[in-house]
Amino acid sequence: MFLPAMTREDSYAAFLAASRWSKLEARAAPGRSVGRYLAGLYSGAPGSAAVGFKLMYNHLTPSLTSWIERERPRVIHLVRRNLLKLLVSRVAAEQRGLYHLDPEQRPPVDRVKLDPTTLVARLEKITEELERGAAFAEARGALTVGYEDLLEDRVATYARVLEFLGVSSSVPANDPLRKINPDSLADLLANLDEVTDALRGSPFEYHLGG
DSSP states (O other): OOOTTOOOTTSHHHHHHTOHHHHHHHHHOHHHHHHHHHHHHHHTSTTOSOOOOOOOGGGOOHHHHHHHHHHOOOOEEEEOSOHHHHHHHHHHHHHHTOOOBOTTSOOOOOOBOOOTTTHHHHHHHHHHHHHHHHHHHHTTTOEEEEHHHHHHOHHHHHHHHHHHHTOOOOOOSSOSSBOOSOSOHHHHBTTHHHHHHHHTTSTTGGGGGO
């Protein structure tokens, strides 16, 4: 919702583009701007048992942090344990310009390459990023959910989330979005041999098999 390029009419970008005043407020009083946007987002779903939004690490501004401290929303921290697959997924999305797959779209079949000379450094950076995110989430009593948990036991994972939110509801029968990438690294990486050599003996070698 806070992605600058998001074009949905309920996104923060659309909220700012709606009037000159909104843009001025965002510059002069960013905290008030974010609060006003989120107040509208939450009030726009009357009768809903729970309302939320997706927040990426790099969208967590001081204004949003202040809002979280003030409003104390329930935080669900979604993590992917296999850091190599996480990196491959990011690179694939950047190269394709495709971050979500709608039900009617076919998954892409092209494979991507990772630079083996920078691979360990990039995975170290992701590790630091996830550690900061985990510390932020833990300090706010978050429920941590693994991406892999959703793949392995979707029903049980959804049930944990619904219980955490205090929502009495059944697990949805179908998800609105589809998985973009295959789970096998061999099906997604064009230079798996180079990647394997680069990670051999490193702290990230075990991600090759997960």
